[in-house]
Amino acid sequence: MLRRTFLAGVTVAALWPSAAFSSGPIRIWGLWARDPIPGRNGVNQLKGTLHYRVNSDSTDRALNAYGNGLDGSSSQRQCVELIKRYAAQLGFSGYGGSLGSNDNGNALPSVGDGYQAAQRFANASSGAFTFVANGASDLPKPGAVISIEQFIPGGHVGIVCNHDAAEAQSGALRIKIVEQNMPIDTWKEIRFSRTNGRWYGVMPNRGREPAVIGWANPTG
Numbered sequence: 001m002l003r004r005t006f007l008a009g010v011t012v013a014a015l016w017p018s019a020a021f022s023s024g025p026i027r028i029w030g031l032w033a034r035d036p037i038p039g040r041n042g043v044n045q046l047k048g049t050l051h052y053r054v055n056s057d058s059t060d061r062a063l064n065a066y067g068n069g070l071d072g073s074s075s076q077r078q079c080v081e082l083i084k085r086y087a088a089q090l091g092f093s094g095y096g097g098s099l100g101s102n103d104n105g106n107a108l109p110s111v112g113d114g115y116q117a118a119q120r121f122a123n124a125s126s127g128a129f130t131f132v133a134n135g136a137s138d139l140p141k142p143g144a145v146i147s148i149e150q151f152i153p154g155g156h157v158g159i160v161c162n163h164d165a166a167e168a169q170s171g172a173l174r175i176k177i178v179e180q181n182m183p184i185d186t187w188k189e190i191r192f193s194r195t196n197g198r199w200y201g202v203m204p205n206r207g208r209e210p211a212v213i214g215w216a217n218p219t220g
Contacts, residue, residue, distance in 0.1 A: 024126075024127055024219075025127070025128065025218075025219040025220035026054060026055060026090070026125075026128035026129070026218050026219060026220045027054070027055055027218060027220030028052055028053070028054060028141070028142060028143025028144075028218045028220075029053050029054075029143070030051070030052060030053040030057075031050065031051065031052045031142045031143060031160075031162070032050075032051050032161070032162075033049060033050045033051065033161050033187070034048060034049070035185075035187070036048040036065075036185055036186060036187060037185075038185045039185065040067050040185075041068050041183045041184070041185070042067050042068055043067065043068050043069065044066055044067070044069075044077055045066060045067045045068075046064055046065075046067075047065050047066055047067045047180070048064075048065050048178065048187070049062050049063065049064050049065065050063045050065065050159060050161060050178040051063075052142075052143060054090065055220065061089055063082070063085060063086055063089060063159075063178075065082055065178050065179065065180050066082075066180050066181075067180070067181070067183070068181060068183055069081065069180060069181040077180050077181060078154075078180065078181050079114045079117075079154075079179055079180050079181045079182070080111045080112070080113065080117050080157055081180060082157075082158075082159070082178075082180040083117050083121060083145055083157055084111055086121075086145070086159060087121060087124060087125075090125075090128070092121075092126075093124075113150075113153075113154035113155055114147055114148060114154050114155035114156040114157035115147050115148060115149055115154065115155030115156070115157070115213050116147065116155075117145060117147055117157040118144075118145045118146055118147035118157060118213065118214055118215050118216045119131050119147070119213075119214065119216070121145045121216045122145075122216035125216070127219065128218065128219060128220075129144075129145070129216040129217060129218055129219060130216065130217050130219055131214055131215070131216050131217075132214055132215050132216075132217055133213075133214040134200055134201055134211060134212040134213060135198050135199070135200055136198060136199060136214075137197055137198055137199070138199070138217065139163070139168060139173060139199050140160045140163070140175065140190075140201075140215040141160065141163065141217045142160055142161065142162065142163050143159065143160060143218050144159070144160040144215040144217045144218065145159055145160075145215060145216040146158055146159075146160055146177060146190065146201075146212060146214075146215040146216075147212070147213040147214060148203050148210050148211070148212055148213060149211045149212075149213055151205060151208055151210030155210075155213070156179065156182070156188075156203070156210075157179070158177030158178055158179030158187075158188065159177060159178045159179070160175050160176075160177055160190075160215070161175070161176050161177060161178050161187070162175055162176050163175055168192075168194075171193065171194040172192065172193050173191070173192040173193075173199075174189055174190070174191050175189070175192070176188070176189055176190075177189075177190060188203055188205070189203070189204070190202070190203050190212060191203075191204065200212070
């Protein structure tokens with residue numbers, strides 16, 4: 001499986017136009033993201049960019065991630081807003097309403113909160129993604145949408161970027177997720193451990209270890 005690492009630096013890229021979407025397996029590959037831009041955690045400030053390819057893509061798609069979304073307006077950059085734009089790039093319909101011309105958009109009921117987003121993303125994918133609950137025998141794949149329990153109101157959600165298959169052989173795995181509305185200058189790390197053939201994930205955060213709810217894995 002292809003592995004891309006996080007590199008120091010900055011990339012600013014425009015959103016890839018939404019692709020036509022049809023039901024069936026989908027493969028997300030070639031994922032990479034540089035470390036977030038230091039100090040870019042203010043409202044609607046570009047924090048970093050996830051690059052990825054879908055199925056037979058020959059060039060990268062680019063999904064921008066922003067800082068603090070708590071501005072009280074209709075253009076908030078909550079964690080679920082990133083997932084909403086990811087779905088739009090993949091051509092999903094009926095997931096969280098339409099996007100504005102400035103690619104903002106508040107979290108709508110069909111998106112749900114962070115802890116619900118992975119399940120609802122899978123439900124909206126017409127079979128392109130499958131929801132996997134924490135404690136499963138399958139690990140998250142690159143490009144998976146992963147939800148975290150409500151350690152803060154609404155929980156959290158992000159997109160899995162890297163995956164070290166060799167590390168997983170030891171029964172432990174660390175993955176990084178690209179996310180929004182997390183006021184730190186890094187991407188959060190999810191830590192998985194294997195017990196009796198099943199994988200359990202937590203996201204260390206300020207001395208706590210909120211559990212992973214589950215993830216929406218691409219089926220291709």
